[in-house]
Amino acid sequence: MYPQFYEMMGFQHPGGVCFEGCPPAPNLSTTALLIDFDGTLIDMAETPDQTFVPKEVPETMSRLAEAAGGAVAVITGRSVDEVRRLLPGYTGAIVGGHGAEVLVGTDHWVHPLAGSETVAKMTQIAHALTALDPRLIVEPKPAGVAVHCLRVPEMHSRICKFMDAIRQQFPEFDVCCGRRAVELRPRDVNRADAVIRLLDRTPFKGRRPVYFGDDQLDERAMEYVVGTGGFAIKVGDAESYASHRLRGSKEVRDCLEVWSTPRRSAA
Numbered sequence: 001m002y003p004q005f006y007e008m009m010g011f012q013h014p015g016g017v018c019f020e021g022c023p024p025a026p027n028l029s030t031t032a033l034l035i036d037f038d039g040t041l042i043d044m045a046e047t048p049d050q051t052f053v054p055k056e057v058p059e060t061m062s063r064l065a066e067a068a069g070g071a072v073a074v075i076t077g078r079s080v081d082e083v084r085r086l087l088p089g090y091t092g093a094i095v096g097g098h099g100a101e102v103l104v105g106t107d108h109w110v111h112p113l114a115g116s117e118t119v120a121k122m123t124q125i126a127h128a129l130t131a132l133d134p135r136l137i138v139e140p141k142p143a144g145v146a147v148h149c150l151r152v153p154e155m156h157s158r159i160c161k162f163m164d165a166i167r168q169q170f171p172e173f174d175v176c177c178g179r180r181a182v183e184l185r186p187r188d189v190n191r192a193d194a195v196i197r198l199l200d201r202t203p204f205k206g207r208r209p210v211y212f213g214d215d216q217l218d219e220r221a222m223e224y225v226v227g228t229g230g231f232a233i234k235v236g237d238a239e240s241y242a243s244h245r246l247r248g249s250k251e252v253r254d255c256l257e258v259w260s261t262p263r264r265s266a267a
Ligand SMILES: O=P(O)(O)OC[C@H]1O[C@H](O[C@H]2O[C@H](CO)[C@@H](O)[C@H](O)[C@H]2O)[C@H](O)[C@@H](O)[C@@H]1O
Pocket: 036, 037, 038, 039, 040, 043, 044, 045, 046, 047, 048, 049, 051, 075, 076, 077, 078, 079, 139, 146, 148, 149, 150, 180, 181, 215
């Protein structure tokens, strides 16, 4: 519903209200907005394919990207193509594969190991793990592979061990045992460094960074953002470098909706 409509009816548009936890909108013309995807912008789902993107999200993200002169980035473990598919029309930047891919404008950088024989072999071996339990899900990525064990948490530590055994055959890779997924990715890839590099290039350079994240993986990036005079918003109650808290993805989306409607945001 348009803000003007609420006004005509004598109500305040919900998008114009900064609620508890949602900081007042920063000046988007001097801000670099960095937003984690799963668990932050979008609610967690039982499998990566069941992820549901509310229909207003791509539009909100596009509005933010436009207002920020392109200095908005989705920071994620998913591939760039996957984010493009889930956010049709979004023209901001995407850091995919935890930093193994970076899309800014039309410049799409991919890690040299992306699409390599090595990744294909690793992915094939990871697929064999599903013989242990069909509820395990293998997600191939351009420069690595993830095995999701959200539906079989009791297998988590076994999967970590298996994936570590696979990794020993591929020295250029590291294993990351996350809470919900175990992932192999290039050793030299991590999201904090990817964020630092992103903030050093146009149109992000010289802007004040603001980071939304939910995961332990976001923390080093948040530490950097806070250390450079920006601020961070943590989703959930885990320990964090962030100065602000939101309870869940719905609140993140509501907050971004407020921010993308500058005329109505708090000063
Ligand atoms: O960096 P993020 O944007 O937070 O991405 C982290 C991983 O998210 C996805 O997997 C996770 O979310 C799925 C959907 O909610 C869930 O089913 C799965 O168990 C989680 O691990 C994504 O599929 C991965 O590629 C990302 O690395």
